[in-house]
Amino acid sequence: MGSLFLFLAIMYVGYKVFSFFASLGEDSTNQMNNEPPTHVTIHPVANFMEGFYAEDCDVYIKGPVFLYSGEEEGEEPFYAYGEGTLLFRNSTGNVHIQLKKLNDGRIVPVKFCINGTLFPVIDKNGVFLPLENGNYNFVSIARTFCFMLQEQSNKGVNHNLQQENYLFLRNLIVFNMLGKRSMITNYSNDHITIPYKDVEIFDQKCVEFTEMAHKTIWSYENSFSKQHQNQKIAELLKILELPTDTKSLDVIKKQYRKLAQKYHPDKGYSSDEKIKQIIAAYEELCEQLKAS
Structure with missing residues (x-):
């Protein structure tokens, strides 16, 4: 009888211990389920894959660009990019920009064409890269745009098309800056993934990076214009x-x-x-x- 009682007591204690740890496991699982996600996936509201005519500036735009709306009313939209050809066209010209995804996730131009003439891109040291099979890891989008702007002017491309070209390449710089700082951890043509901790500051950072990209482009534009002017003066002196x-x-x-x-x-x-x-x-x- 005493042995049976002892056996039942041990079984009871064992059951209570098992129940206690099982409840701990359930509480832990519930706690994990209640935690916020580590990342947030967002889908675009529109894209330029099928082409879009911007009536206000009379420019047709087509290419691997994906539009994400701001969280608050009045906020600027955010642009994500993919590989492919980005086209700008109006009555004054056609500009084709070939975009490539690098191993580190950045999207960069690797060559561009203005009214049928092909041009190379420029690296961070101001060196023109080969049209094919170049090392595009060091492409400077800002320097390349300044060169592109100069050639567009030479080809008679009007201000409206140049301005749209500027906006899209400026936003490409912003997109790459966000990726480099791991504020975009994954992307494709139908989504971007943002760390949950960065969701609240994402729009603010987009504004900050946009201003940084603007200043970078125009600092190069001023030096590029001066360099171009010096080259032009040298040519005239030779004549x-x-x-x-x-x-x-x-x-x-x-x-x-x-x-x-x-x-x-x-x-x-x-x-x-x-x-x-x-x-x-x-x-x-x-x-x-x-x-x-």
Whole structure:
């Protein structure tokens, strides 16, 4: 009898211990289920894959760009990107930008075409990369855009198309910045994944990164414009048969008069194209140097 009682007592205690630990497991599971998720997946509200005509600026846009609306009314939308060709088109020109996804998840341009002419992209050191099979890990989107902007102007592309081009490439920089800082941990054509801890500050960071991207682009644009101006001045000085470091307007004016006499048709020079070229170079050179 005593042995049976002892056996039953042991069984009872065992049951209570088992129940206690089982309840702990249930509480732990419930607690885990009540915890917020580690990541949030968001889906785009629109995309440009089928093409979109922006009536307000008269530009047609098509490509792997995906639009996510801001959390609050009035907030700027967020753009995500994928691989493929990004097209901008209106009556003044066609711009095609080939986008590629790198191993680290960034999307970068690898070449672009303006009105049928193909151009390379530029790396962070200002070096032009090969049109095919280049090392695109160091592509500078900001430098490339400044080069693109210059070539668009040369090709007669109007301001509206250039402005849309700028907005999309600026937002591409923002997209890459968010990925580099792990604020976007995964993405595809139908979603982006954001760490739960960053959800509340995501829109604010988009605004901050947009301003940073804007400043980066235009800092390069100013230096790129200065470099382009210096190259142009050097070319004009060569036409006037002067050293490329000549800065004196008096020296340039004296040389212009000398060449005007040398190549004047009345002096027996067979073609007036040379004198026209000299006159045009002199006039532009004076404008460039006065502006600088």
